Amino acid sequence: MTRTIIENAHVVTVDERGTEYPDGHVVVADGRIVSVGPGRADQALRTDAEVVDGRGCLVTPGLINTHHHLYQWLTRGYAQDSILFDWLTALYPLWSRIDADLTGTAAAGAMAVLARSGCTTVGDHHYVFPRGGGDIVGSIVDAASTVGVRLHATRGSMDLGASQGGLPPDSAVETTVAALAASQEAVERYHDPSPDAMVRIAIAPCSPFSVTADLLREAGVLARSLDVRLHTHASETVEEDAYCAEHFGRTPTQYLEDLGWLGDDVWMAHGVHLDEPAIARYAATGTGVAHCPSSNARLAAGIAPVRALLDAGVPVGLGVDGAASNESGQLGVEIREAVLMARLRTGSESMSARDALRIATMGGARVLGRHHEIGSLEPGKLADIAVWQVDRVEHAGILDPVAALGLGALPPLKRLYVGGRTVVSDATLVTADETRLARAVAAASVSLAERL
Template sequence: MSVDLLVRDAYVYVDRGWEIADGWIAVKDKRVHSVGKAGDEPVAAKTISARGRLVTPGLINAHHHMYQNLTRSYAPVTNGSLFEWLTGLYPMWAGLTEESVYASTYVAMTELLMGGCTTSMDHMYVHPRPRLIDAQIRASTDIGFRFYATRGSMTRSVEDGGLPPASVVQREDDILEDSVRLVESYHDAGPGAMTRVALAPCSLFSVTERIMSESARLADKYDLRLHTHLAEDPEEDRYCAEVYGCTPTEYFERVGWASKRSWVAHFIYPTDAEIGRLAHAGVCATQCPCSNMLIGGGSADAMGLRARGMRVGLGCDGSASTDHASMWLEARTALLLGRYRNGPHSMSARDALDIATRGGAACLGWEDEIGHLRPGACADLVVWSMSDVALAGAHSDPVEAWLRCGPAVAGTTVVSGKVLVEDCRPVMTELGDVLREHARHSRRMQCLEA
């Protein structure tokens, strides 16, 4: 029997506890058809030789703000705290349009593919104009990227005691109506979906209690995931104490979000008791190590959360704070940060890879189909590329070498059985035109304050 694609001559990391040296993986009808050792490969319409390289499931980005690559490394706020760079950038983000969001999403997804990511969510919470998420979905469809859009929102402007200007917040009814429209228009709950939608109010200090509780109600009605920032900054603790009379986690529980539907970004400052309660409730967390370290606001203890029973994924976070979209770099940084924090025996490269694959899939509620390469899984995989110089001497453990050596990039990235990166280059012929449009929009936005 013939298959559509065969990747051979590889070290295949199929899933945690299942690795095949000198192995192969076969793809048919957008699914992993079979895996095995050299010598019994099926006939294939297309064959890729990995030349001994590591093959893994595609990495999963569980927290991002793609539009922010329009204001990458913006000098006036690069060394600010979280709240300082937010207040500095909100006025520029008020200039977002459908065209600029399409370009920023296209660039972000291409960059993610080059860093080995095959599925990403995006937390789009700035809405100065309507139908910006529609533009994101057009970009993901044009590329062929597996996309989990989230309908973010803000209702509290500076006038209401929040951080953003009035130009980027919305009325409660408009948010809820558009949430329903997006879900009914785009959310695909079926097997092998390329587009799904979740509800994602920005943060506890940027939306009203009604938006939080109504989002939870809509999630129950439509069987959706829920996402928000939680316990990211000590200033959030002070805000919740003054406004709600409780901690951020207690407020999160009060509005009905402590359930298996929810995953949260950062979760840096909970108490031990709060960690235990949310883990027991089935809430997942996303660590964004590079962003957290650049802002200097602390970072979640990923392995500590896992030890308490909480599923943990990885995220790039927004380009405004991280300035890159490489999930390989996030995985390596998570490994280094974990070992720096808890000692050399606390975390391995396999732990980091598990967080970046299975952990991200758990955040998205999608473990049955993505985050592993078992037969029947979606055919999302990466053949990793690293220079011979970087790998010289690394013979005993390809998975450890993947993060301990480097840098590594995606030599081949396959999404739903389709090659989107080949020989370390994205295959999209429109990329040059999109980059020129991106540059035009980026320069326009960065001159808005002048």
């Protein structure tokens, strides 16, 4: 049995009681947490163990990213001053030329940066599948294996092209039948329902303005027959609200509920423009929300009503969103952004650093349906752990280590563990060569641009 002990650290468990140990320890054996508590670990656990001195460190659960578009790592910096619909229109022609090789390279680069920012579980929403593009979902799965993070990949889709009143060009969409068949194939090929799964698959038609009602309805039926989760974009912008009012005579929430798209097996990206009735329906049905504060700001979409969602009992997690609308690609910085945005919307007491850390960990685990396995530091849970160095010049003297993470600059990682395996050590990715990844991403970005 392999055993790792992290001790002499400020341990934030994010359990139901919000337990913290200012001088605590965490013990890991065979990929799971076996002990968390104050002081040093029991002597009986120390035999043949690797001991990590956490002096000057904050230990938290690994962060959980509930919404991303990894392929967009190759298209950062485009349409810098555009709102969502204009930004999408500018980028669809480029995205419609991707393939499995390019996507795999983008995903590896994006997940390396996510890991270095404390992320242990990556939720990806991929919805562009050009004809002849190869096994794109498989390329994302392979990239996650290389970097060493858990993956919640979604097999997305679009079947509503511009000629039918949708936003994407016809060249970027699939037929409804093809999208459903490919979604089922992805689940059957890659989804692992086991408690310690490294890869799970959800079904995720893209948005009300790029997907037909038939695809949304049938995707819901398919996902539930396969016992997997559902994901889409919803209530992101005022333009989306206007689109739904014009085309369906409904709000996005009313439209999606009519199609069977509210439930505790569903999570929506953004939820910026949810009104009180919509929040009540999300709460009543257990529908989750992926909150993406930096991307919402980049695209001027607005500030999500996160405090109201939490007060209503809606599961809320954090997301980076598309790397082309959040060029940082770091999940750790979204903790601070969530605090600041919530306070801008509803005042200084609406979000604390600890609230935002909970959203980034247990909140994300709830959204993905894995709160019994990840999201907190408790015996029996998977050993997905971030060890943040908070005693260097950027953070030295900050009164509270959690404030160092949630209000200060993003701290470097002393260690990042996924299932007890070291993925980051002393701020460096150890599972793959960062320099080689960077070169591959730069070359792939040029290659994609030349295809246009």
